[in-house]
Amino acid sequence: MNVGFIGLGTMGRAMAGQLVAAGHRVQVWNRSPEPVKQLVEQGAVAAGSIAEVLGNEVVLSMLADDKAFTTLLLDEQLLAGATAEVHVNMATVSPALAVRAAELHQRHGIGYVAAPVLGRPDVAAAGNLNILAAGPEALVDRVAPLFEAIGRHTYRLGEQPQSANLAKISANFMIFSAVEAFAEAAALAEAGGLAASDLLEVITGTIFPGPVYAGYGGQIAADRYEPAGFRLDLALKDVNLALEAGTDNRVPLPLAGLLRDNLLDNLAHGEGHLDGAALGRTARRRANLDGRQA
Amino acid sequence: MNVGFIGLGTMGRAMAGQLVAAGHRVQVWNRSPEPVKQLVEQGAVAAGSIAEVLGNEVVLSMLADDKAFTTLLLDEQLLAGATAEVHVNMATVSPALAVRAAELHQRHGIGYVAAPVLGRPDVAAAGNLNILAAGPEALVDRVAPLFEAIGRHTYRLGEQPQSANLAKISANFMIFSAVEAFAEAAALAEAGGLAASDLLEVITGTIFPGPVYAGYGGQIAADRYEPAGFRLDLALKDVNLALEAGTDNRVPLPLAGLLRDNLLDNLAHGEGHLDGAALGRTARRRANLDGRQA
Amino acid sequence: MNVGFIGLGTMGRAMAGQLVAAGHRVQVWNRSPEPVKQLVEQGAVAAGSIAEVLGNEVVLSMLADDKAFTTLLLDEQLLAGATAEVHVNMATVSPALAVRAAELHQRHGIGYVAAPVLGRPDVAAAGNLNILAAGPEALVDRVAPLFEAIGRHTYRLGEQPQSANLAKISANFMIFSAVEAFAEAAALAEAGGLAASDLLEVITGTIFPGPVYAGYGGQIAADRYEPAGFRLDLALKDVNLALEAGTDNRVPLPLAGLLRDNLLDNLAHGEGHLDGAALGRTARRRANLDGRQA
Amino acid sequence: MNVGFIGLGTMGRAMAGQLVAAGHRVQVWNRSPEPVKQLVEQGAVAAGSIAEVLGNEVVLSMLADDKAFTTLLLDEQLLAGATAEVHVNMATVSPALAVRAAELHQRHGIGYVAAPVLGRPDVAAAGNLNILAAGPEALVDRVAPLFEAIGRHTYRLGEQPQSANLAKISANFMIFSAVEAFAEAAALAEAGGLAASDLLEVITGTIFPGPVYAGYGGQIAADRYEPAGFRLDLALKDVNLALEAGTDNRVPLPLAGLLRDNLLDNLAHGEGHLDGAALGRTARRRANLDGRQA
Known part of the structure; x- marks a missing residue:
């Protein structure tokens, strides 16, 4: 062809x-x-x-x-x-x-x-x-x-062509929702004395197989977000696409709004070039994990 | 023994x-x-x-x-x-x-x-x-x-015994986070003309294998939440455990707070006996999907 | 001139x-x-x-x-x-x-x-x-x-001209934040047996004098939103201006995001022509106040 | 007597x-x-x-x-x-x-x-x-x-005695909602080049007279939260009372949940002894205002 x-x-x-x-x-x-x-x-x-x-x-x-x-x-x-x-x-x-x-x-x-x-x-x-x-x-x-x-x-x-776009932005929205869920859980775990890597092993070995939790979760557990597989500023771009589609279709998407806020927190701290998993940085920062004495 | x-x-x-x-x-x-x-x-x-x-x-x-x-x-x-x-x-x-x-x-x-x-x-x-x-x-x-x-x-x-409890409530929190993510995505999809079941097929066939998305997602795509495998009022109980642990450890958990609000929306509508997947009902209700019929 | x-x-x-x-x-x-x-x-x-x-x-x-x-x-x-x-x-x-x-x-x-x-x-x-x-x-x-x-x-x-625009959209954002606060408080009050009008009398007579609480709050207490003084769809327009400015300046505005979701809930229910005070409708709807038996 | x-x-x-x-x-x-x-x-x-x-x-x-x-x-x-x-x-x-x-x-x-x-x-x-x-x-x-x-x-x-308690916790919830609204608006203003004190002058001189905006807002504009008139950890106590009442009455209170997260952010940073106006600290921190100096 x-x-x-x-x-x-x-x-x-x-x-x-x-x-x-x-x-x-x-x-x-x-x-x-x-x-x-x-x-x-x-x-x-x-x-x-x-x-x-x-x-x-x-x-x-x-x-x-x-x-x-x-x-x-x-x-x-x-x-x-x-x-x-x-x-x-x-x-x-x-x-x-x-x-x-x-x-x-x-x-x-x-x-x-x-x-x-x-x-x-x-x-x-x-x-x-x-x-x-x-x-x-x-x-x-x-x-x-x-x-x-x-x-x-x-x-x-x-x-309808737009159905494919809806599916794609929904998928990306769901990926970063999963990242946020693990980011919060990992912050809670660490603050409470449980290593994020132990939590990750549990959930990837049981309820959440597949690449998303293992991949992004692994970065969060290690608190390392470079090199970026999928840049955080692009993650925000996609979350904004979801929010716009929500506005156009009059569908409240509170979880997407939450992702937006947390990704902006990343950007405000100069982390736009990191991998989207760096939502974990925002969760750590809000819980002041790095500032807590061992 | x-x-x-x-x-x-x-x-x-x-x-x-x-x-x-x-x-x-x-x-x-x-x-x-x-x-x-x-x-x-x-x-x-x-x-x-x-x-x-x-x-x-x-x-x-x-x-x-x-x-x-x-x-x-x-x-x-x-x-x-x-x-x-x-x-x-x-x-x-x-x-x-x-x-x-x-x-x-x-x-x-x-x-x-x-x-x-x-x-x-x-x-x-x-x-x-x-x-x-x-x-x-x-x-x-x-x-x-x-x-x-x-x-x-x-x-x-x-x-430390409490580490196991932290892991368990983190896992349950993550389950209902995944449910909420699909609930919102499914509402957006349907409002935009894409069947939730088509979206579910895409995400379970690609990025989200495993029982959580397929199981809860399947209920949401079918908008059927009975019989309940894990009752919604118990899901709220577990989310509240996560929030309490967050308070005790001074860790903000905005996604858990969002789940709490949406599960209360379910309870206010008499849906506590349904399966926790009925978070999908709240997402549908907020977008007025059932009221959009011509 | x-x-x-x-x-x-x-x-x-x-x-x-x-x-x-x-x-x-x-x-x-x-x-x-x-x-x-x-x-x-x-x-x-x-x-x-x-x-x-x-x-x-x-x-x-x-x-x-x-x-x-x-x-x-x-x-x-x-x-x-x-x-x-x-x-x-x-x-x-x-x-x-x-x-x-x-x-x-x-x-x-x-x-x-x-x-x-x-x-x-x-x-x-x-x-x-x-x-x-x-x-x-x-x-x-x-x-x-x-x-x-x-x-x-x-x-x-x-x-800088844009400072005036920032002030204006901040003011409008704050107005609808106040409306949302009373909308939630009023729903809680009514669900608990306290008339929203009694709550309104308390707060306007003490901590919140001025036109915003009395005006919008009065509409919420009466659950009447017509004629619209300031249309709800225009309120959403202004909240979106705040969110855009937040994005441009990398400032998370979670309360603005919450307003956005709730105003979209209104729009999904055909309430865009009502007064912005109709955020009270969303709060009532989520708590199912109208569906509760007396 | x-x-x-x-x-x-x-x-x-x-x-x-x-x-x-x-x-x-x-x-x-x-x-x-x-x-x-x-x-x-x-x-x-x-x-x-x-x-x-x-x-x-x-x-x-x-x-x-x-x-x-x-x-x-x-x-x-x-x-x-x-x-x-x-x-x-x-x-x-x-x-x-x-x-x-x-x-x-x-x-x-x-x-x-x-x-x-x-x-x-x-x-x-x-x-x-x-x-x-x-x-x-x-x-x-x-x-x-x-x-x-x-x-x-x-x-x-x-x-019913509890009506008075509902009114009181609603009032306190509304106070900290107003504080949060100004905290976010002030962060946005400052990031965009408008002094928070100028914004405060506008809103207290026009739409928001009364002690709450002037008092708490003044602290935020000055970024000074000591001595504490009403301690932040007690503000969290009262917000939690609102959330509990919401649970008991099955009323979602997303704005109260947002306050809870942000107050926990304060506590995680050792700010529980400051005045409740220090919600402004969380807003500044998330926008990294202090880190933006050239």
Whole structure:
């Protein structure tokens, strides 16, 4: 398939690489040239402009946020000139943006599929992402071979693109809710004389298997948050997406509000570059664990 | 081993049964006579009084809450007359009570071990509980054969009994935190047009394996909370234990406070008898999901 | 003074009317024609366009929100053609917008003063508003006679325009915090057998004199929220301004987050058109006061 | 009137002094002897025991908390021997305790009135307290002359004693809600470049007259919390009374929960001895205001 790919950040690079490896012709574009060079070395083709990328049958994009997507792609003139059949937006953007984007694409005869992913860059590099896809069924069928190259499983979430975005931001919200729960429990445990690592062993060995508690919890138990797998300032970005979706849909999300406050506490202390697990820092700080005499 | 067992509620009955089945001589006491009769049929011996039970080498107790334990067992005169080597309190009580109980037992020459369990009655009946044990190492060694009969694994959490209680109430707090997170996410999803069951499939298939999300989440997705596996009013009891431990240790637990508010919302609506997953009812109610039908 | 006035909503109309009454030549513009007609009857002059209004020495604007202000006034071409010395933005907008607006005005040689007001339409009609003014001192001096016509007191809050906006959104945040506090206390009182009106009498007669508790509290005690003096959906708008300012300045505002959740609960129940005091509805609903048998 | 008075803390001493000054015969008891000596010098009579005090026609008590009251006065034998007509409990205790106390007193033929007060020691010393009284009307009439000596106004809150306690803990809850609101607003203001003192001037001069905002707000604006007028650890005690009453009546009180978390943050940082206004410390700390200096 002739595929265009826009946005070669850490995630996008890995995903585009998988497409090349699977034998697709992939034309890539990125704001900065370095990642383009890398992909070309792997067999991709460099595009001179976004408009050129939109000349491929299928276009995938993986941009940083709502703003980047809006600025680079939600342009009447640009879309009017595009000949792509379908555009698959794989970034974590707001459901509201998905609605707007789908409408605008439709007006210009381009199909729109939302397909955000679950998984970090190392998972992407191994082609093991989980893909949350939503959009017209025929379009999702059309791009299924690409999803197979990129991910290990595709969850189909109906015909409305924004459903996939809702699922993705809900998942991220739930991840940081779990982190907050362990952060508070660990602070309580330590203040009471129980090592956070002992508590972690109990809960991961019994009620909470899986990567989230073990991974983020391990960082909290060690009180070490570098290198960042998923930066805390991006965690706040995603929690804010959940809160905005809550506002748009008139759904109170008190736990998301709590996450927001605690992540801002982190930011106020210059911890935005740490891993999102550093919610554990806020819980420790509020309980003054570091200031308590041994 | 000559074992005494006090408290034959649903959990206690199953645990005492496992001890009998493992070949121990088990003398049992319960406030109401019916469960005693059942255990005697299985091979246990009925005790005429709690004082009599405290004449066994080892005594296990599984009472409802701090109040029941305090009323029935924290009695100077009773403990002064006891000849038991060690008393293992397997109930979910407060760390503060564990501290007081350990002191009182020590004053009367009786060892005290805290060993609350993770697992519901069906798990207990199969001898598959996870046991969180803390207390003097020699004492925990002494009762290890009993733990083997009752559970599948014992987590040893150090010499201070209250550490086990901290771990247990932290675990329960984390369970209902996970329930709340899914309750909010599910309300957001449904308000936005994504079925809660689709969201549940995504998260349990990817980031959140294990029984908590699948079990409680399944109830929320179906909006059905009966029969109750773990009653909501007991969930509130446990969240309050976490909050009290937070106060005693000067640790803010905003997520526990949020759970408390939402569980009270449930109680105000007569839902205390439902399963704790009914936090999902509060989330639905606040978003007025049932009232949104056209 | 030759004054231009943009935005004749309920507040703007009253304020412009005061300026006319004080003898100023006031040229007015409004999106819809009716209010313009009214002002002209009072002695104002109708403007054919916003550009025309910007030809007066001093221009005051009172637009609905950030979006209206941005759309109508933050236009490079428009400002490049303006000859006004100073523009006084009296609306409740975000501090971030004030920063942007001041920069843009400066680039075109126009002074910018932020001067949001405290007071409802009836207070505005009586010329009794409190004005929160910030901006370069000479400019505030320049427009002081206009403030004297509109308000009873001007609080000068320094040289940075955004300080006035911060003060205004802080004040509104504090108002709804007070409303929430009484809403919760009133629900507790009623559930416990004490009439909310009795509680209100106590607190307004002792610790909380002044219009906020008496006014909003009176509505809550009577559980009547119409007609709306200050609509609940606008209260949410202002709370969101506080939360945004919190994000921009990395300041956790948990009480603002709580207000947001409870106001969304109101909106989900179709209560956005009620007075902001209807936070009392959410508190009653959560405690199920209406569903409790007498 | 022959009056007994139990509990001569700072408040009790001032109140008993007013009764003496008004010409009543006042027999006093206190755990420590020094305040008794002071009162005797003012004209009171020392009692040898609490039982002796309960021989007066009317007995007033002002003890520290639920525990002190329960320990010293809720004693079957003690009350069985008492000849007092009525006991007026003026302390801030829980509504639940009022219910229990009223029942126990009734069983022994003693009337029970709850009459907590609003006002600090200096207000008490001037005889200017506000009294919140509830209990059987005839009994409140009976003690009205004493209230006139102690306070400037008595609010009558019906026949159920616990209503007065509900009003009192609601009032204190509302005070600290107001403190929290200003604490957050002040942190936001300062982070954004507006002095907290300027914000305070605006709100106390306009929407929030009265002693609470001016007094507590003044401390926050100055970031000085000593000497403590009302200690922070006692503020937490009162917030916990509100939360307990919420639990007993199944009323979610999210704002009270928020206060609890923030006051615990203070305690964790060793600030329990500061004035309750030190909620402002928690808000500053979370926003890292002190750490933002260049």
